[in-house]
Amino acid sequence: MxxxxxxxxxxxxxxxxxxxVGHAATSYRPGKPWPLWEQSRVALPAHNPERGITLIGAIDGREMVGAGLLIRPLKENLHTATAFAYVRPDRTREGIGRRLATELEVVAGGxxxxxxxxxxxxxxxxxxxxSEAFAAAMGYAVASRESIKELTLADYVARRNDLAASAPVPDGYRIVTFDTVCxxxxxxxxxxxxxxxxxxxxxxDLDLTDSEWDGARIREAEQRLTEIGRHMHTALAIAPDxxxxxxxxxxxxxxxxxYGxxxxTLVDPAHRGHRLGLVLKLATHDVAVATYPSLVSVDTSNAEVNTWMNAVNEALGYRTIETLLELQKRL
Incomplete structure (x- = not known):
């Protein structure tokens, strides 16, 4: 039982x-699909002002054979939650994943x-x-499709100088970089x-609405990142005004x-057409390369319909390693 x-x-x-369990269940995937133990050990118990989490386990005797995670936004989109279910590879096709997913739905509805x-x-x-077949059986529909891409540092270094020459900082703009704290x-x-x-x-078709970020909220999020040892190396494009x-x-x-x-990556619509997206990505990747001599690769994901950003990433050297289906279900 x-x-x-x-x-x-x-x-x-x-x-x-x-x-x-999660590590074993995701081991077949390319790239870096699961965090290191030290990352999870620090981040999951830590206070998070943006998200509430619920962890569940499927226990057989003294062994955990399934793992579930529910993430609940705490600032906006309070009608939503994100659910993940993982089953140990040697215990699949026993109904464990369905039981985990059902329990997560109960928690979310509550x-x-x-x-x-x-x-x-x-x-x-x-x-x-x-995974797609299981999601469909649980009543989830595909709301969006994304490409997960990976960039090896060797590919980036080989392309970097030519890209930088082709995309200088536009006249009147300047780039400011910082580590986590704006x-x-x-x-x-x-x-x-x-x-x-x-x-x-x-x-x-994802049912999400926009958010508001005042200074206090940003500082609270920055503090959490600092406390758990996560660096957000950021580049800002500053306009002439x-x-x-x-x-x-x-x-x-x-x-x-x-791994990064x-x-x-976002450019204000009023300032598009200057290749700022590429300029900003060059700036952050340069900082990452300079700061972390052991850096091997960086990954990203973009909607398949986002042709502009996909073109920027391909120019940098990113290559698609997976297709991500964003799923959605109404309770």
């Missing part, structure tokens, strides 16, 4: 067992969430897989741009300096 139970992420033994979102990962050509003089304008994100990126015209970042953890991840 398999029991499904919630547990406190501060219970390190349970958290380690949960982590082991918190007043009416829209559940999740993800399925396929090969680069988008061919079907077990300079005070740009804080309000940076927040204004962050608040535009969900209106400007392709969301497909002093406003923030664009932003991009690369995120790297102290516990895993070999692009967070966001």
């Amino acid at each position: 398999v029991d499904v139970e919630q547990f406190n992420p501060r219970n390190e033994a349970a958290l380690r067992a949960w982590w082991e 918190d007043g969430r009416t829209t559940l979102q999740s993800e399925a990962y396929l090969p680069p050509d988008g061919s079907g897989g077990a 300079p005070d003089e740009h804080l309000d304008s940076y927040g204004r741009l962050l608040g535009m994100l969900l209106d400007e990126v392709p969301l497909g 002093g406003s923030v015209a664009g932003v991009s970042d690369v995120r790297i953890d102290d516990d895993d300096p070999a 991840q692009v967070g966001i």
Whole structure:
């Protein structure tokens, strides 16, 4: 008999067992699909002002054979939650994944969430897989399709000088970089741009609304990143009038300096047409290369319909390693 139970992420033994299940369940995927243990050990129990999490495990005797995660936004989109279910590879096709997914729905519904979102990962050509079939069986529809891309540092270094020569900083603009903590003089304008994100990126049918980022919220988020050892190396494009015209970042953890991840890249519509997206990405990747001698690769994801950003990433040397299906279900 398999029991499904919630547990406190501060219970390190349970958290380690949960982590082991997720690690095994994602081991078939390319790239860096699962964080290192030290990253999870620090980040999951830590206070997060942006998100609430629930962890569940499927227990058979004294062994954890399934792991579930529910993420609930705490600032906006309070009608949504994101659910993930993982089953140890030697225990698939026993109904464990369905039990985990059902329990996550119960938890989400009890918190007043009416829209559940999740993800399925396929090969680069988008061919079907077990995760997509399971999602469909659980009532999830595909709301958006994205490409997960990976950049090796060798590819970036080989292309970097030619790209920089082809995309100089536009006249009148300047680039400001920082590690995690935004300079005070740009804080309000940076927040204004962050608040535009969900209106400007392709969301497909995902039921999400935009957010508001004032200085206090930004500082609270920065403090959490600092406390868990996550660096958000950020580049801002400053327009001639002093406003923030664009932003991009690369995120790297102290516990895993070999791998980075692009967070966001966004250019204000009023300042597009100057190749600022490429300029900003060059700036953040240059900082990452200079700061982390052991850096091996950086990954990112973009909606397949976002042809402009996909072209920027391909110019940098990113190559598609997976197709990501953004899934959605109404409770």
